[in-house]
Amino acid sequence: MCGPALAVAVSRAGGLGFLGPNIKTQNTAADLAEALSLVESLRASSSAISPTTSYLPIGVGFQLWSDDLETAVSAIEKFKPCAVWLFAPAGGQKDLDTWSRRVRAASPGTQIWIQIGTLAEAKGLLSGVEKPDAVVVQGAEAGGHGRAKDGLGLIALLPEVADALAGSQIPLFAAGGIADGRGAAAALCLGASGVVMGTRFLAATEARISRGYQQEVVRASDGAVSTTRTLLYNHMRGTFGWPEEYSPRTIINQSFIEHQAGRPFEELKGLHDEALKAGDAGWGPEGRLATYAGAAIGLIHEVKDAGSVIRDVREQVLERFGVGEKEKL
Amino acid sequence: MCGPALAVAVSRAGGLGFLGPNIKTQNTAADLAEALSLVESLRASSSAISPTTSYLPIGVGFQLWSDDLETAVSAIEKFKPCAVWLFAPAGGQKDLDTWSRRVRAASPGTQIWIQIGTLAEAKGLLSGVEKPDAVVVQGAEAGGHGRAKDGLGLIALLPEVADALAGSQIPLFAAGGIADGRGAAAALCLGASGVVMGTRFLAATEARISRGYQQEVVRASDGAVSTTRTLLYNHMRGTFGWPEEYSPRTIINQSFIEHQAGRPFEELKGLHDEALKAGDAGWGPEGRLATYAGAAIGLIHEVKDAGSVIRDVREQVLERFGVGEKEKL
Structure with missing residues (x-):
């Protein structure tokens, strides 16, 4: 659902936009290449995203159980997104290892984000062959696909995952049930370095949905x-x-x-x-x-552009942490 | 499970301890009176709880579907706990109204706390005859009795309830899944004025459990x-x-x-x-x-006394909100 326009708008506002796995409707190399080409052209026309690095200023999400590894690796090698987001392997940590190794080899500067929804998966990452650059911890409140039966709300899940991964120094991003600055600030208190929003951007002007x-x-x-x-x-x-x-x-x-x-x-x-x-x-x-x-x-009451969503959340978070924190940021 | 010793220890440390409904094992007037008498004697022996008011420095929890209203009202009138906590009415808002009216009449200075777990219950409170002094918002992560099927994690539930009750100016207390300063700070970000912990105190020295x-x-x-x-x-x-x-x-x-x-x-x-x-x-x-x-x-790793639990949580919360906030508190 998150297409090139929304992803670029998010990155332009200081976030990091990800192309959703659903962008690749036929799951073909052509689909993904087309989307990434569009990102390239949007980037070229944007004054706010500086083309000073060779990496595209957006990430790409992959559903490991359905996405084709070779197609993904070719596109990553060619377009060099600044991050990939790996989710839902059919084969657990082993598949995450395979993908991580191939992504690293194809584009060493591309960050690897891995989404989990359980403590067991978090512990599994510690045995992985490639240390991810970020872990997305998805709580049970999340929309779209998440853990069917063993999910848990972020308020209990996130601190326990943070404790389990504390030694790894991997930054955590909180996902699920966050739609405004209150949830974002809460997630930071729980141990996240940042937050991920999906549903909030369904109500973004740039969202490619009906x-x-x-x-x-x-x-x-x-x-x-x-x-x-x-x-x-x-x-x-x-x-x-x-x-x-x-x-x-x-x-x-x-x-x-x-x-x-x-x-x-x-x-x-x-x-x-x-x-x-x-x-x-x-x-x-x-x-x-x-x-x-x-x-x-229930926290989403209007359609607004992605940049406004991000600015509003950021301001609400800064308000909550007071001026002292603001200076640090 | 929360008996007189634990309730008094919590209040002594600057919290507000509540006698659990389970204190009244036979649900008789004698049980409740005995527990409250014990609180009175504990209070008399405590240097930290000033006996300057006529109200007992603890609250009492009631399960409305099973507790006897007349027994409760007699004890409240006699012992004047500083708060009562009303939960689980068989007859919804109507029963909350009945209890609230009777408690107010019996002891006008006793605060009325009402526990809810859904947005619908929160909206119901707005039509209540007595405005509660506090609303406890219990998320799906909570232990013991909570909503069977229509619960939701605090990270999404609390801000939506806060929006619904914003006009009422009733302070909200967050319950469910909070066991340390991270969860407590998160709850404050989500819109709570304070937090409630139950499971954390099961691992308190003073807890009356096996x-x-x-x-x-x-x-x-x-x-x-x-x-x-x-x-x-x-x-x-x-x-x-x-x-x-x-x-x-x-x-x-x-x-x-x-x-x-x-x-x-x-x-x-x-x-x-x-x-x-x-x-x-x-x-x-x-x-x-x-x-x-x-x-x-998974966030509870040791038995410690109730005072230490409260001090640790408070320090963690203050750390998270920085020095600026600390001065305000």
């Missing part, structure tokens, strides 16, 4: 009851094969409600496919389309 | 996989009748593992009752007894 989807993110509140983790929408969309450890958090709509009531999948799938043709009306409480989003949707 | 239980709290880690919410232990202990919105988080042991594997309840109950006789050996991974605890157990 207006119906975006409006639903703005409308919805009370993530505890209005979102759930389910594979239903993946399956209606024809997405199969995620490792069983993962399932996506989505805003609940008619498809899920009727699924819970026992309506057969084939009927739901048919209605889903019709709703796809309806466009924006396919989202919302009466809609039927996948609306992946995190549990902090 | 050593086997306490050692298990110290031993256990990785709350995402080593704890769960289940009614099994309630039922083995003969506790029935909690409103269906609630279930307790507990550390997993043999009882739950075999329950999941399909072993009949009557067998589990028999083994549980035998384990009760075994004392401390009844807890631990091979044990069978209820070990209610929160998901932040």
